[in-house]
Amino acid sequence: MSNQMRLWKITDKGFEVLNRAAVEQEKKLHDWLERDISLISDDLLVIGREVLTDFNKSIDLLCLDGNGDIVIIELKRDRAPRDVLAQILEYASWVDDLPSERILEIANDYLQKKGTTLEEAFQQKFGTRELPELLNASHKMVIVASELDAQTERILNYLSKHGIDINAVTFSYFRDGENKYMARAILIPQSLKETVMKLSKRIPSIKWTAELLKEQIDKIPKEVLRKRVSEILKFALEKDIFAESFAQSPQFSLIMQNTRGKVLAVLLVGTLYAYFGLNEARKYPTDEVRRGFVEDLKRLNLLPQNINPDEVGSGRILKRRLDDLTDEEFTELLKSLERNLVSK
Numbered sequence: 001m002s003n004q005m006r007l008w009k010i011t012d013k014g015f016e017v018l019n020r021a022a023v024e025q026e027k028k029l030h031d032w033l034e035r036d037i038s039l040i041s042d043d044l045l046v047i048g049r050e051v052l053t054d055f056n057k058s059i060d061l062l063c064l065d066g067n068g069d070i071v072i073i074e075l076k077r078d079r080a081p082r083d084v085l086a087q088i089l090e091y092a093s094w095v096d097d098l099p100s101e102r103i104l105e106i107a108n109d110y111l112q113k114k115g116t117t118l119e120e121a122f123q124q125k126f127g128t129r130e131l132p133e134l135l136n137a138s139h140k141m142v143i144v145a146s147e148l149d150a151q152t153e154r155i156l157n158y159l160s161k162h163g164i165d166i167n168a169v170t171f172s173y174f175r176d177g178e179n180k181y182m183a184r185a186i187l188i189p190q191s192l193k194e195t196v197m198k199l200s201k202r203i204p205s206i207k208w209t210a211e212l213l214k215e216q217i218d219k220i221p222k223e224v225l226r227k228r229v230s231e232i233l234k235f236a237l238e239k240d241i242f243a244e245s246f247a248q249s250p251q252f253s254l255i256m257q258n259t260r261g262k263v264l265a266v267l268l269v270g271t272l273y274a275y276f277g278l279n280e281a282r283k284y285p286t287d288e289v290r291r292g293f294v295e296d297l298k299r300l301n302l303l304p305q306n307i308n309p310d311e312v313g314s315g316r317i318l319k320r321r322l323d324d325l326t327d328e329e330f331t332e333l334l335k336s337l338e339r340n341l342v343s344k
Helices: 023-035 081-095 100-114 118-126 150-161 192-200 210-217 223-238 278-283 287-299 327-341
Strands: 008-011 014-017 044-052 058-065 070-075 139-145 166-176 179-186 206-208 242-247 251-255 262-267 272-275 315-317
Touching (some): 023 044, 044 118, 058 100, 081 139, 081 150, 150 166
Parallel strands (some): 139 166
Antiparallel strands (some): 008 014, 206 242, 272 315
16 A cells, blocks of 8 residues: 555564565465465455456456456556556456356366366355356456555545446565565455445346246247247256256256256346357266257357367357247257257
8 A cells, every 4th residue: 555554563572563575475476366366355266367368468367256247356566556557457448348158268278277167166166156147247356566656546546436346455575583474455445345346236146946037037028039938948847957047137047957067048138058168068968969969059050150069168158049040940949958958
């Protein structure tokens, strides 16, 4: 912070000021945060390090919070505060357009090196909360530094006050003989999680049970879409391949009947998301079933004809909505779901 943090050791003779540790400790902070992001917030999951953007620059750490929103972590290092601020805003402009499938690919590419998938890591981190079908409804920015000048603090407070979800965390390092200490301070005078909730004014996520979904389906104004979503929901319940979703918007999932793995997300606006990439292979009983499902989706022009399921990390938003299909195509889609998802 602009006022340098100090730390005292309490002794029998009074108080002893601890010396600040060497500056090179800041070089280790990147590794420390990747290993334990709770140093910033308990509500974060790291999904990428040195994530390359489309303009050939790398985000230090990319995270998801418990709502499935992106959090950009950028370390100041030796750069001028204004340069870091400009950099993180540039990253945010890139993140703003990231679709769910790209986030899934980034996360699974990173997490599979640790022997897990985004879905598994998310549930392990956040307990009963299910990974939202659509990620990145909003995003947040966090600058990490050993100190910030008063002008940068003023700019960050101004942006935050006017609805830009940005914050700063400073870490100070101290030494007492062989013992080393680190202290943390958050710029905005609330916990990071409380600040995020206050600024974003999020609609809380809902557990979409079949009963709640039926109520929402009745409110769909377009008759074709209303009937088709209702029919897929009825089909999923009858075939025991329905799974509730925990999200802001009404949606549900279809799962493999034998493995219980989620393979298709259905949003009540008509959007479909299919999970079929290499990181999702364990959800299918065999690779033959997984590839067969993809071929069916390609025949219905729901996926690009040149897509290879063995070259995809997670999945894709399907090219056409439910109400874009002809009656014959919708019937074929239901047949494909029964052929591929329902155990024989």
